[in-house]
Amino acid sequence: MRKTSQLSCLYLWMLLVPLLSINASVTADTLPVDETQYALVDVGVLAIRGYRDSINRWQPTMQWLEQQIPGTYFRLHPMTLDELSDAVATQDLDFVITNPGQSVLLARQYSLSWLATLKSRLNGGQPMQVGSALVVRRDSPIQAFADLKDKRLAIVSPHAFGGYLTLVYAAWKQQIDLPNTVAQLLPTGFPLDNLLYALRDGKADAAVVPVCQLEQMAAEHLLNADNYRIVEDHTPAGFGCKVSTALYPNWSLAKTSRAGQKLAKQVTQALLSLPEQSAAATAADSLGWTTAVSQLTIDRLYKDLDMHPLQAPWWQRAMVWLKEHSQWGWSILLLLISLNAYHFWLEYRFNRRGHQLAQAQRKLSENLVLLEHAQRAAVAGELGASLAHELNQPLAAIGNYCHGASVRLQQGQLEKLPQALQQIDAEVGRARAIIQRLRGLLKKQPAAKQQQLLRPLLLDTVELLQFELDKQQIQLQWQLLGHEQRQWLEPVAIQQLLVNLLKNAIDALAECPQADKRIEVLLDYRQPQQVMVQIQDNGPGLSRDASELMQAFTSTKRQGLGLGLVICREIVESHGGKLSMSNADSGGCLVQLSLSLKEQTDG
Structure with a gap:
């Protein structure tokens, strides 16, 4: 520490201080000072409101220190957060004045000794003011x-x-x-x-x-x-x-490793002796200085926010814990390995079961097709008498026309032969249509969906069942409501659906003794995006709950397989609709189903 008895430069400096506080463009570290005559002390301060405010606030404190410690020149350096940290790291400063947050960060990274803390003018002289x-x-x-x-x-x-x-x-x-x-x-x-x-x-x-x-x-x-x-x-x-x-501790002053202990003691004594109403205390907005207060609350803040400079990253803390508790570490490692192995085993079992379920689903789909075909064949067998009657009529007519044509040939009435041949051709076409309907019903695979009207399929189905209707003296009436629209249908599946439902109604009416037997069919296109179909008879109605009757292998018929309604429900759902059965208010059974007017895609 250099000393000199020449005070002229000091007096000159005291005269320049007021000019320094007025003109912020003149920096504290550029004033001409003879360093050979005075001990130069560099003090860094956090400039929270800029250079001018920092000079006005802290330069009176520097003057007080110079007065109390003769032969010294305290040079003030207003700095930003980063500049102050860098200056401490490179040992360019002897003392620092900063807020409590940065004081903790600096003290935990560099060799700093905290000497004094400001007493708050707003808090009755207590050292707690920062917030x-x-x-x-x-x-x-x-x-x-x-x-x-x-x-x-x-x-x-x-x-x-x-x-x-x-x-x-x-x-x-x-x-x-x-x-x-x-x-x-x-x-x-x-x-x-x-x-x-x-x-x-x-x-x-x-x-x-x-x-x-x-x-x-x-x-x-x-x-x-x-x-x-x-x-x-x-x-x-x-x-x-x-x-x-x-509130947290007020601003504090600390000694860096560059300053000596003797100077630090002199600075501390000078600050603690600063009068509460002095110009330096007033400029610093304080009631002077007190001994450095504990930074524990600030340490706790940084620790809770996981920002403390001495706080290791979580992975380092985890490694330390594992080293101190190696038995638990190995246990956790084995547990993780076991869990991963169990996870892979479950995934393998899941994939295997998934493949098995997919194969079972394919087999079920194939079996459903076979069941539908078997059910159609059974229906065709039940319609045998009707089919025989239907085919017998055109065959008998063809025989009659052939006999008539032979007689006319013998009599020489050749002009009447074309008419007879036309009638024979019409009856052949009728027989062909009957056979074609039977072949369509007996197809093993349903046809692809195509856009067509529902009414022709209903009329073809009625023709197939006409013999049964006549035999049981059942009157079938049908009605169309709304504007008929084309829709995506599987003709074979829809005809099988209608045959099943109408055949159930005929069988139910066959057991009734009344003379007036009716089946009413309604096609309703008044609903948006769907067509509603109702089939109602005036028979005895349902003897069991509808949900039970729609279960597989449940039937009220002695020779029934219990698959008809199940297949009907599958067909309706494949067309985006629903099937329901109930007892009608007027008596008999009411079957209601809806079919979507939009194309349905698989899955």
């Missing part, structure tokens, strides 16, 4: 931290203590993950005035400012405080500024 205020415009709908969801939030920086982290911690205690709650974080950096200017100009919906920032700017007539309000006001009793968070 955050969440500021919004007066007309803002934001009333709580949770209302910041999807909002733009102005902050100093993601590492700023009073300008961000203390509010994040307060929200974290309410189980609100603030960084992931807001729509956008808007770091404005220093000076802090930019925070409230961004809020004023509508660039942000809310701003996190250090304690007293709003009040200080209002006192300097930089903005109107009545246009703003503080969200979640937790201001302690008697505290001079509004705050949204807990």
Whole structure:
């Protein structure tokens, strides 16, 4: 430490200080100082409101130290967060003055000794003053931290203590993950005035400012405080500024490894002796200095936010735990291996069962086709008498026409032969149509869906059953409502459906003694996107529940297989419809089914 008895330069420096505080363009580290006559002490300070404000706030403190420690020249360096950290790392400073957040980060990374903490003028001389205020415009709908969801939030920086982290911690205690709650974080950096200017100009919906920032700017007539309000006001009793968070230790001064212990002791004594009402204390907005306070609350904040500089990443902590509890680590590893092996085994079994189920489904589909064919063959067998009667009529007519034609040939009436031949051809066509309908009904595979009308299929089915209807003296009536439309149908399947339903009605009426036996068929196209079909008879009705009758192998007929209604339901559902049966209000059985007018795709 260099000393000199020449004080002329010191007096000259004291005369230049007022000019320095007025003209911010003159920097503290460019003033001409004879370093051979004075011990140069570099002091870095966090410039939260810019260079000029930092000079005005802390230069009186530097003057006080120079007065108390003769032969020294304290050179002030206003810096940003990153600049201050870099200067400490490169040992370019002897002392630092900063807020509690950065003080913890620096102290846990570099060799710093904290000497003194400011006493708060707003808190009755207590060393607790640092915190955050969440500021919004007066007309803002934001009333709580949770209302910041999807909002733009102005902050100093993601590492700023009073300008961000203390509010994040307060929200974290309410189980609100603030960084992931807001729509956008808007770091404005220093000076802090930019925070409230961004809020004023509508660039942000809310701003996190250090304690007293709003009040200080209002006192300097930089903005109107009545246009703003503080969200979640937790201001302690008697505290001079509004705050949204807990209060933390005030700004502190620390010695770096470059400064000697003797100088550190002199600086500490000088700061502790600073009068509460002195110009230096007033400029620093404090009541002087006290001994350095505990940083435990700040350490806890950084630890809970997983940001502490001494806090290892989670994977490193996990590795340490595994080394200390190796038996549990091996157990967990074996458990994970077992679970993975079990997972692969289950996946193998699942895939195997899936293939088996797919094969079973294919076999069921094939068996269903066979059952449908068998059921159609059974129906054809039941219609044998009707088919014989239908074929006997055209064959008998053909025989009669042939005999008549032979007689006319013998009598020489050749002019009447063309008419007889035409009648013979018509009867042959009729027989061919009957055989064609029978072949269609007995097809093993249903035809592909095609666009056609439902009414012709119904009329063909009635012709197939006409002999049974005449034999039982049953009157069949049908009615068409609405405008008939073409739809996608499988002709063979639909005809099998109609044969089954009409045959059930004929069989039910065959057991009735009454003379008036009726079957009424209704085709209703008045419903949107579907056609409704109703088949109603005036027979005895259902003797068992409809849901039971639609189960496989359930039948009320002595020789029935119990598959007819099951197949009917499958056919209707394949056409995008539903089938239902019930007892009609007027007596008898009522069958209702719907068929979609749209094309149905498989799967």
